[in-house]
Amino acid sequence: MQIHRYERWWLTFGLGMLVFFLALIGVAAFADNINPPSDMQQIDPTKVSRTPPFDKPGLRQRADGSYEAYYVAQVFTFVPTQLTIPLGAKVTFYVTSADVVHGFFIPDTDINMMAVPGWVNEETHTFTRPGQYLLICHEYCGIGHQNMFGKIEVR
Ligand code: CUA
Numbered sequence: 716m717q718i719h720r721y722e723r724w725w726l727t728f729g730l731g732m733l734v735f736f737l738a739l740i741g742v743a744a745f746a747d748n749i750n751p752p753s754d755m756q757q758i759d760p761t762k763v764s765r766t767p768p769f770d771k772p773g774l775r776q777r778a779d780g781s782y783e784a785y786y787v788a789q790v791f792t793f794v795p796t797q798l799t800i801p802l803g804a805k806v807t808f809y810v811t812s813a814d815v816v817h818g819f820f821i822p823d824t825d826i827n828m829m830a831v832p833g834w835v836n837e838e839t840h841t842f843t844r845p846g847q848y849l850l851i852c853h854e855y856c857g858i859g860h861q862n863m864f865g866k867i868e869v870r
Pocket of ligand 1: 861
């Protein structure tokens with residue numbers, strides 16, 4: 716079989732690029748130790764319901780007056796499903812997953828992250844507007860994904 720010279724050049728070039736970019740991904744993943752965004756700590760995803768403070772998810776006040784909210788995402792619900800937050804509260808959300816990757820998105824706030832099994836992600840928002848907020852899973856997580864949401868009331 717005969718391969719035209721230019722064709723051979725392009726094949727070599729294409730394969731070279733493939734190897735080059737795969738190597739870059741490998742370096743980024745292993746040598747640079749790339750991790751999920753905003754990760755703060757790791758957690759055993761099979762023991763979330765027994766690991767404090769995720770064994771009792773929900774809102775609690777800190778000594779400085781701010782709040783922290785612990786959430787567990789699991790197919791196909793958030794725990795807690797419903798949360799009431801005082802108006803003006805600065806809340807840091809700590810989120811993990813007990814099974815697969817979920818999303819954790821509260822429209823009209825700064826909160827937009829992933830819930831990744833094995834990791835605890837965190838983001839902070841100050842609630843200055845009263846009303847009902849939705850908490851939405853915006854990562855496809857399975858057959859019940861579209862029903863996975865929670866409610867937050869700020870008053
Ligand atoms: Cu959980 Cu989509």
